[in-house]
Amino acid sequence: MTESAIAVGPVVLLGAPGAGKGTQAKQIARRFGIPQVSTGDILRENVAQGTELGRKARAVIERGELVPDDLVLPMVAERLTQLDCERGFILDGFPRTVNQAEWLDRFLESREFCGKKFRPVVINIKVGYNQLLQRLTGRRSCPADQKIYNIYSQPPKKEGVCDFCGTQLVQRKDDKEEVISERLKSYERQTLPLVDYYRRQGRLREIDGELSVDQVTAEMISAIEGSSAAGSA
Numbered sequence: 001m002t003e004s005a006i007a008v009g010p011v012v013l014l015g016a017p018g019a020g021k022g023t024q025a026k027q028i029a030r031r032f033g034i035p036q037v038s039t040g041d042i043l044r045e046n047v048a049q050g051t052e053l054g055r056k057a058r059a060v061i062e063r064g065e066l067v068p069d070d071l072v073l074p075m076v077a078e079r080l081t082q083l084d085c086e087r088g089f090i091l092d093g094f095p096r097t098v099n100q101a102e103w104l105d106r107f108l109e110s111r112e113f114c115g116k117k118f119r120p121v122v123i124n125i126k127v128g129y130n131q132l133l134q135r136l137t138g139r140r141s142c143p144a145d146q147k148i149y150n151i152y153s154q155p156p157k158k159e160g161v162c163d164f165c166g167t168q169l170v171q172r173k174d175d176k177e178e179v180i181s182e183r184l185k186s187y188e189r190q191t192l193p194l195v196d197y198y199r200r201q202g203r204l205r206e207i208d209g210e211l212s213v214d215q216v217t218a219e220m221i222s223a224i225e226g227s228s229a230a231g232s233a
């Protein structure tokens with residue numbers, strides 16, 4: 001097998017907060033051996049470590065608004081040029097605005113994956129409003145190993161603690177009800193136009209995110225495998 005035969009290229013995951021992007025990105029990352037690049041996770045890590053970026057982003061994240069591009073774009077450029085991204089990567093939570101998508105297009109024009117150019121495969125995970133609310137208000141995660149639970153649909157075996165390591169589960173500050181409505185509004189206002197942006201480019205694949213986790217993963221795998229050849233430029 002030649003090096004270029006194993007390149008996957010960039011995969012972009014779109015979907016409202018709570019659509020399951022994080023869960024699916026982890027499955028895809030494992031299946032294809034490429035890293036999950038979650039801008040939300042990188043920002044939260046920076047907040048937890050008290051870096052300069054984290055200090056600037058903290059209040060914005062806690063209000064459920066988008067962190068400004070002059071902080072997010074250099075952070076993404078730095079992450080995507082790391083060695084583990086050379087065969088491809090799955091972006092989860094980026095781009096979130098048309099401006100970020102245009103930046104990503106320009107960034108990818110100058111990039112090769114194992115010697116081959118790729119255009120991103122874009123997958124939109126669609127979930128209805130009520131289902132999103134239930135998923136976001138019910139989400140709990142383990143701060144030690146990042147396992148994700150939902151008190152309604154995927155509760156831990158023992159209430160409030162991680163099945164794997166016994167750590168007390170936590171609720172993200174921005175998963176509190178008052179912040180959730182701000183996040184969903186900013187999604188509709190700023191991120192939904194991206195669906196049209198990629199549709200016009202003929203690159204959008206849409207998947208019903210209310211199917212089971214495994215069904216959604218299977219559909220994503222076939223979309224990525226089906227597009228790998230077509231996606232290369």
Ligand code: AMP
Nearest residue numbers: 039040061064065066067072093094096
């Ligand atoms: P997420 O984990 O993707 O829901 O992101 C959590 C929060 O991080 C968002 O509500 C934003 O405040 C911030 N964030 C994540 N990704 C981006 C992005 N691409 N652009 C701006 N802000 C972002």
